[in-house]
Amino acid sequence: MKTLSFDKESGYFLLDGIMMAPLNESEFIQIAKENNIEIEDNKTNTYVHSLSTCGRLNEFEFGINFIFKNYCMKSVWLSWDGGNTKKYGYNTTEYQLIADKNRLAKLLAEVLGKGPDEIKKTFSAFNFSWGKISASASLQSAMASIGISWNMHYFHTQ
Structure with missing residues (x-):
C-alpha cells in the first residue's frame, strides 16, 4: 500500500514521495502510469469525475479520490473506512x-506539526497559504475523511 504524505510548504500531496496533487488530469494519469500506481477511473458523462486509489498515513488506511472538474484537479478526499464506521457502518451514531x-x-496535527486553525462540530481545518487540509465527519454518508483543497490562484502565480 502506498504511503501518503503532505508537503505543507508547497501544498503538494504525495504517494510514496511522488507528487500526485495538484495536477491537471493528463499529468496525473501520466505520473500514475510511470510509477505503476493503480488508478480506478470513475468517469461519468459530466464534466466532474474522480480517479481513485488507496494509501496509508501512519496506521490509518484510506481510499483516495482525486476530484477533477474540466480536467483540473479541484480536491482530494481521503475516505477512512476505520474506527466506528468500520464497526457500525450506517448505524454509526453522530x-x-x-x-x-x-x-x-x-x-493531522501530528503529521502537520500544528493544531487546527478552525474547529467545528463536524470538521477541523488546517489552513495554509496555498489552501487547506481538513478532517470531517459526514452524518449523511456515515464517514470520516480528510480533504485537501487548494486556492487555485495560488498555483497560477507560482
Whole structure:
C-alpha cells in the first residue's frame, strides 16, 4: 500500500514521495502510469469525475479520490473506512462519527506539526497559504475523511 504524505510548504500531496496533487488530469494519469500506481477511473458523462486509489498515513488506511472538474484537479478526499464506521457502518451514531473526525484531526496535527486553525462540530481545518487540509465527519454518508483543497490562484502565480 502506498504511503501518503503532505508537503505543507508547497501544498503538494504525495504517494510514496511522488507528487500526485495538484495536477491537471493528463499529468496525473501520466505520473500514475510511470510509477505503476493503480488508478480506478470513475468517469461519468459530466464534466466532474474522480480517479481513485488507496494509501496509508501512519496506521490509518484510506481510499483516495482525486476530484477533477474540466480536467483540473479541484480536491482530494481521503475516505477512512476505520474506527466506528468500520464497526457500525450506517448505524454509526453522530457522537461516534465526531469521535472518528477527532481521531483524524489528531492524526493531522501530528503529521502537520500544528493544531487546527478552525474547529467545528463536524470538521477541523488546517489552513495554509496555498489552501487547506481538513478532517470531517459526514452524518449523511456515515464517514470520516480528510480533504485537501487548494486556492487555485495560488498555483497560477507560482
